[in-house]
Amino acid sequence: QVQLQESGPGLVKPSQTLSLTCTVSGGSISSGGYYWSWIRQHPGKGLEWIGYIYYSGGTYYNPSLKSRITMSVDTSKNQFSLKLSSVTAADTAVYYCARDPYGGNSYFDYWGQGTLVTVSS
Amino acid sequence: QSVLTQPPSVSGAPGQRVTISCTGSSSNIGAGYNVHWYQQLPGTAPKLLIYANNNRPSGVPDRFSGSKSGISASLAITGLQAEDEADYYCQSYDSSPIGSTWVFGGGTMLTVL
Numbered sequence: 001q002v003q004l005q006e007s008g009p010g011l012v013k014p015s016q017t018l019s020l021t022c023t024v025s026g027g028s029i030s031s032g033g034y035y036w037s038w039i040r041q042h043p044g045k046g047l048e049w050i051g052y053i054y055y056s057g058g059t060y061y062n063p064s065l066k067s068r069i070t071m072s073v074d075t076s077k078n079q080f081s082l083k084l085s086s087v088t089a090a091d092t093a094v095y096y097c098a099r100d101p102y103g104g105n106s107y108f109d110y111w112g113q114g115t116l117v118t119v120s121s
Numbered sequence: 122q123s124v125l126t127q128p129p130s131v132s133g134a135p136g137q138r139v140t141i142s143c144t145g146s147s148s149n150i151g152a153g154y155n156v157h158w159y160q161q162l163p164g165t166a167p168k169l170l171i172y173a174n175n176n177r178p179s180g181v182p183d184r185f186s187g188s189k190s191g192i193s194a195s196l197a198i199t200g201l202q203a204e205d206e207a208d209y210y211c212q213s214y215d216s217s218p219i220g221s222t223w224v225f226g227g228g229t230m231l232t233v234l
Binding site: 048063108109114 | 226
């Protein structure tokens with residue numbers, strides 16, 4: 001059974017960089033075939049896809065956030081990471097990591113439990 | 122403002138059938154992209170409920186079913202149970218001139234009366 005777990009600071013100051021890591025267990029990122037995504041949920045609201053990274057390091061980001069996003073993967077630790085720069089209060093949300101088995105016209109079959117990140121001074 | 126439109130809430134009594142609609146446009150559902158559904162219980166992560174319009178992952182009861190037509194899709198829940206009280210989200214893929222993204226509905230809160 002694949003499991004994902006987010007980790008990182010729960011509080012980030014405005015204008016700083018939000019950094020989160022997702023640790024995958026029960027399966028290897030380097031086995032390929034899967035796309036590893038970040039998705040966020042603003043308080044009391046819907047879901048927003050942020051971007052994905054492939055085991056090879058290839059990335060694709062949401063065009064609306066692209067200028068502020070950097071994703072990376074560490075196959076030796078079975079982890080992938082998100083950095084979101086120049087954060088504002090509008091970036092306050094629960095951040096989820098999730099697995100997409102196909103990319104493109106596809107879905108998210110495994111999710112982490114989510115981590116709340118609050119942007120505040 | 123979500124790309125896919127869902128009713129904010131629906132309700133039904135135990136044992137009844139309810140449906141949740143999801144309306145998109147010609148750049149997502151209407152373009153032939155699949156629709157997927159998630160169930161989110163309070164304080165938990167979304168869980169895949171229906172994938173590729175009408176397929177259930179292993180372990181999801183057959184009380185849950187999905188359909189798609191034109192620019193819309195629907196999730197039906199029959200034999201409503203108290204444990205079905207949750208938020209439900211539809212998801213698809215959107216392709217536009219500025220780029221392609223995975224898109225979600227705003228969510229529908231299901232209340233079991």
